[in-house]
Amino acid sequence: MIVTIRHAEPDDYDRVIHCVDAWWGGRQMASMLPRLFFTYFRPWTFVAVHDESIIGFLAGFQSQTNPLQVYCHFIGVDPGWRTQGVGEALYQRLFVEAKSRGCDEVLAVTAPANRGSIAFHARMGFAVLPGPCSEIQVPYIPDYDGPGENRVRFQKLLLDQPGRTQSRTD
Amino acid sequence: MIVTIRHAEPDDYDRVIHCVDAWWGGRQMASMLPRLFFTYFRPWTFVAVHDESIIGFLAGFQSQTNPLQVYCHFIGVDPGWRTQGVGEALYQRLFVEAKSRGCDEVLAVTAPANRGSIAFHARMGFAVLPGPCSEIQVPYIPDYDGPGENRVRFQKLLLDQPGRTQSRTD
Numbered sequence: 001m002i003v004t005i006r007h008a009e010p011d012d013y014d015r016v017i018h019c020v021d022a023w024w025g026g027r028q029m030a031s032m033l034p035r036l037f038f039t040y041f042r043p044w045t046f047v048a049v050h051d052e053s054i055i056g057f058l059a060g061f062q063s064q065t066n067p068l069q070v071y072c073h074f075i076g077v078d079p080g081w082r083t084q085g086v087g088e089a090l091y092q093r094l095f096v097e098a099k100s101r102g103c104d105e106v107l108a109v110t111a112p113a114n115r116g117s118i119a120f121h122a123r124m125g126f127a128v129l130p131g132p133c134s135e136i137q138v139p140y141i142p143d144y145d146g147p148g149e150n151r152v153r154f155q156k157l158l159l160d161q162p163g164r165t166q167s168r169t170d
Numbered sequence: 171m172i173v174t175i176r177h178a179e180p181d182d183y184d185r186v187i188h189c190v191d192a193w194w195g196g197r198q199m200a201s202m203l204p205r206l207f208f209t210y211f212r213p214w215t216f217v218a219v220h221d222e223s224i225i226g227f228l229a230g231f232q233s234q235t236n237p238l239q240v241y242c243h244f245i246g247v248d249p250g251w252r253t254q255g256v257g258e259a260l261y262q263r264l265f266v267e268a269k270s271r272g273c274d275e276v277l278a279v280t281a282p283a284n285r286g287s288i289a290f291h292a293r294m295g296f297a298v299l300p301g302p303c304s305e306i307q308v309p310y311i312p313d314y315d316g317p318g319e320n321r322v323r324f325q326k327l328l329l330d331q332p333g334r335t336q337s338r339t340d
Contacts, residue, residue: 028201031198031202032201034316034319036241040236042235064212064213064214064232065210065211065212144205145187146187146204149201149204
């Protein structure tokens with residue numbers, strides 16, 4: 001089984017966008033993934049490919065408010081390929097890219113109901129940031145992405161430098 | 171009547187996101203404007219303010235694939251403030267920011283049915299890029315942002331340098 005992680009090409013969008021709603025269990029996700037993420041953030045957007053099929057993707061970008069931060073907007077894996085390390089390989093590729101460009105922090109959000117995503121981000125070393133509400137002991141921000149769109153926020157610090165610690169107050 | 175154009179602050183998102191569906195005539199737009207655009211692209215995101223009320227906003231970013239390009243993801247004006255130059259002031263602010271950072275091209279898309287947006291972009295000096303289909307003589311790309319999400323593409327070159335011409339082949 002050979003799975004390749006590579007930068008997404010603009011044409012990959014047309015293949016991915018037809019999969020996202022199904023990969024998220026029927027949720028309407030496609031409207032949250034306009035083509036711009038594949039067109040304008042190529043350094044931060046990756047696909048996982050097996051036998052010429054796209055079986056996973058990650059769409060991220062570098063913050064232009066704080067260029068030390070990288071944000072993962074979407075990461076998804078074909079349900080038939082779950083639990084085989086594809087999502088981890090995509091995130092590890094993002095972490096390598098982030099470190100190579102001098103970034104030291106990766107951020108992401110998910111819906112509180114998405115327990116699979118919350119568990120996955122914990123395995124990837126993300127901490128859950130504080131929030132005023134909580135659901136099954138996971139803090140979240142109500143209406144973070146608009147009315148009714150609650151979000152759990154994840155943060156992972158990329159620590160390579162000796163002496164650097166996980167705590168940060170800025 | 172004093173209208174101020176300023177960079178959006180993160181908290182402005184909570185005010186804007188409650189307006190967007192109404193400002194777009196009831197279309198479901200909020201899901202296309204997650205908070206990330208206000209959090210991570212502050213240099214390219216502006217609000218128009220009158221008497222402490224937000225009456226318009228623009229959410230853009232710099233391409234990380236081609237840093238000479240700037241993309242406008244959302245521009246909206248309170249319907250009660252249309253035809254008074256608020257949208258133009260927002261775009262002019264973006265053009266100034268783009269030039270000051272060495273960018274030379276601004277891109278945007280809209281739905282073919284949004285004739286108001288198409289006319290507005292023409293007034294702002296945008297050209298419509300070619301597309302394989304057309305609606306009322308405006309070319310568009312079918313399924314550009316996913317199934318059924320057709321889009322007209324706009325391009326404006328920012329020309330300051332003497333000798334530079336509008337034609338570009340790259």
